[in-house]
Amino acid sequence: MKKLSILLILVSISFNLFAQFKLSGKIQHYTGNAELKINIPVVYGFDEANSIKIPVKKDGSFSIDLPVKNQKFADLIFQQTFHLILLDAGKSLKVELSETDKSFALKNGTALAENSLLQKVNIEEYPFFLKDDYPYGKQSPAELNNNLIKPYYAARDRKITLVNQSPISPKTEKLIIGEIKSAVYNNLYELVLFGGPDQQKMINLVISAFDQADPNPTIMPAGPQYYLFAHCYLWYKQTRASIKVKSQNIKPGQLMPDYNITVAEFNALSGKYGQLYINWLTASRFLPNAVVEQLGYKIINSAVKGGNKDLINELVKSYKRKFPNSQRLAAINKQLAGIKK
Numbered sequence: 001m002k003k004l005s006i007l008l009i010l011v012s013i014s015f016n017l018f019a020q021f022k023l024s025g026k027i028q029h030y031t032g033n034a035e036l037k038i039n040i041p042v043v044y045g046f047d048e049a050n051s052i053k054i055p056v057k058k059d060g061s062f063s064i065d066l067p068v069k070n071q072k073f074a075d076l077i078f079q080q081t082f083h084l085i086l087l088d089a090g091k092s093l094k095v096e097l098s099e100t101d102k103s104f105a106l107k108n109g110t111a112l113a114e115n116s117l118l119q120k121v122n123i124e125e126y127p128f129f130l131k132d133d134y135p136y137g138k139q140s141p142a143e144l145n146n147n148l149i150k151p152y153y154a155a156r157d158r159k160i161t162l163v164n165q166s167p168i169s170p171k172t173e174k175l176i177i178g179e180i181k182s183a184v185y186n187n188l189y190e191l192v193l194f195g196g197p198d199q200q201k202m203i204n205l206v207i208s209a210f211d212q213a214d215p216n217p218t219i220m221p222a223g224p225q226y227y228l229f230a231h232c233y234l235w236y237k238q239t240r241a242s243i244k245v246k247s248q249n250i251k252p253g254q255l256m257p258d259y260n261i262t263v264a265e266f267n268a269l270s271g272k273y274g275q276l277y278i279n280w281l282t283a284s285r286f287l288p289n290a291v292v293e294q295l296g297y298k299i300i301n302s303a304v305k306g307g308n309k310d311l312i313n314e315l316v317k318s319y320k321r322k323f324p325n326s327q328r329l330a331a332i333n334k335q336l337a338g339i340k341k
Contacts (some may be wrong), residue, residue: 020066026061026062026108028098036062038074044224118176144205188209297331300319310334
C-alpha cells in the first residue's frame with residue numbers, strides 16, 4: 001500500500017512537471033524600470049487579469065515555469081510591446097530582449113522550431129488594406145476583389161506553404177494554419193467598422209468573403225485567432241439573416257432565415273437581453289458545440305462585466321442546460337458568487 005502511494009505521488013509529480021512550459025532568457029541593458037509579463041488568453045482577447053508577472057534578476061535574466069496542459073498562444077509583454085509565442089506542455093524556449101532598442105530574439109529550446117515559424121508567418125501582421133490611405137471609394141466591387149481580396153489570399157497561401165514546409169508536428173501545423181486562415185477573416189471584418197459612404201460596399205465585400213468561410217476549427221483546442229473569427233462569424237450570420245428579411249420582405253410572424261424562430265421572437269429577444277444574448281443564440285445555432293462551449297464562456301464573462309443580471313441569469317441557465325458537465329462551470333459559478341456579494 002505504501003509503495004502504491006509513493007508511486008501515485010511520483011506519477012503526480014511527473015505529470016505536473018510535464019504540464020509546464022519553461023520560458024527563460026535575458027533582457028539586455030536591463031534597468032528594472034519596466035515589468036516583464038506574459039498574458040495567456042482564456043479564450044481570446046487581452047485581459048490584464050490573465051497576465052503573469054515574470055520575476056527578473058538584476059542582471060536581466062529570468063526563468064519561469066508556466067502551467068499549460070495544451071498548446072497555448074501567449075503574448076510576452078515588455079515595454080508595452082507584445083511578442084507572440086506558442087507554449088506547449090513539456091517544452092521550453094529561451095529568448096533575448098533589449099531594453100534599449102526593444103528587439104526580441106529567439107535563442108534556443110525545444111519549442112524553437114514552431115516559434116521561429118511564428119515569426120516568419122507573422123500571424124498578426126497588419127494588412128495593407130487597413131492603412132488610412134487605401135483607396136476604397138475609387139474602386140468597384142470587382143476591382144476590390146482583384147486588388148484587395150486576391151492579393152491578400154495569395155499572401156495567406158504563401159504563409160500556409162511555409163508552414164507545410166517547416167519541420168514541426170502535424171498537430172502544430174494544423175493549429176498555426178488555422179490561426180493564419182482565421183486572422184485573414186478577422187482583418188477583413190475590420191473593414192465593416194469603417195464608416196462613411198463606402199461602408200455598405202465594404203459590408204457586401206466582407207459578407208462575400210465570409211460566404212466561403214468554414215466555421216469549423218482546423219484543430220481543437222483552437223487558438224485565439226480562431227475564436228475571434230468565430231465571434232466575427234456571428235456578425236456574418238446575423239447580418240446575412242437581416243439582409244434576407246429586408247430583401248424578401250419577411251413579416252414579423254414569419255421565420256427568421258436560418259434561426260427557426262420568428263422575426264418577432266428574434267427582435268423580442270434582442271430587445272430584452274441585447275446583443276450578447278443574440279451572439280449566444282447565433283453561436284448555439286451555427287457553430288460546433290466544442291466551440292460554443294468556449295465562446296459561450298467568453299460571452300458570459302462579457303455579460304458579467306456589463307452587470308445586467310437578467311442577461312447573466314438567462315445566459316448561465318442556457319449554458320448549463322447545454323453543457324451540464326463543462327469544465328468552465330466552476331469558474332462561472334465563482335463569477336456568479338462574486339456578483340451576489
